[in-house]
Amino acid sequence: MKWNLPGFKKKKNEEEEEAPSGPRLPGTKKSQPTLKRKEAQKLSYLPLVPDPKDRKERNKVERKRARLKQDKEYVAMETGDVANMPKAERSPIRTFARDWIDARYNLGEFFIPIALVLLIGSISLSSYSSVLGFVLAMIMYVYMVAVLVDLTVLWITLKRSLIKHGKWDGNRATLRHERLLTYTISRAIQIRRFRVPKPVEKHRGHWPD
Numbered sequence: 001m002k003w004n005l006p007g008f009k010k011k012k013n014e015e016e017e018e019a020p021s022g023p024r025l026p027g028t029k030k031s032q033p034t035l036k037r038k039e040a041q042k043l044s045y046l047p048l049v050p051d052p053k054d055r056k057e058r059n060k061v062e063r064k065r066a067r068l069k070q071d072k073e074y075v076a077m078e079t080g081d082v083a084n085m086p087k088a089e090r091s092p093i094r095t096f097a098r099d100w101i102d103a104r105y106n107l108g109e110f111f112i113p114i115a116l117v118l119l120i121g122s123i124s125l126s127s128y129s130s131v132l133g134f135v136l137a138m139i140m141y142v143y144m145v146a147v148l149v150d151l152t153v154l155w156i157t158l159k160r161s162l163i164k165h166g167k168w169d170g171n172r173a174t175l176r177h178e179r180l181l182t183y184t185i186s187r188a189i190q191i192r193r194f195r196v197p198k199p200v201e202k203h204r205g206h207w208p209d
Contacts, residue, residue, distance in 0.1 A: 077197040089197060093178050096167045099208035100158055101187050102199035107150040108189035115140055151185055
């Protein structure tokens with residue numbers, strides 16, 4: 001036979017609502033009373049997905065920070081500040097290649113404007129004189145071959161200089177990783193004053209150490 005004493009049932013219900021014994025929640029003190037189950041669950045709940053408004057604001061800040069970084073890198077490219085350039089442009093191999101290309105006279109530097117003038121001239125003059133149009137076309141092809149020969153010489157001498165100055169160990173995978181061949185060709189066929197990053201020296205003839 002069970003006896004229900006007054007107040008016993010009420011006390012039992014209150015104990016059932018209390019959180020189970022175990023490690024206390026972060027931020028609570030030993031002297032504080034034990035939290036009830038609902039309160040403990042509410043404090044321990046952490047959403048897996050942040051508030052959409054906070055995420056949108058965070059993305060906005062990150063985009064603004066990325067734009068500021070890009071602006072800073074672009075200014076560094078324009079002024080020749082190697083320390084603040086993009087990571088790829090700060091590579092010792094690329095830095096040496098830039099200075100080497102800027103120090104020499106490259107036939108491909110004026111290839112695009114000269115080829116354009118010769119092409120237009122050959123087309124426009126062919127209606128008046130087929131011989132003159134043919135001559136201009138041949139001059140353009142000869143100049144193109146000379147540019148290809150000059151780029152080949154540039155590539156060979158650049159690789160030798162990289163090894164001589166200790167910038168390259170001879171591993172071709174390194175050059176492929178740096179994309180140095182396409183980088184060398186694209187810079188060599190650009191007009192010197194329009195190159196980005198800007199040449200460190202204003203005049204040719206200053207070879208890198």
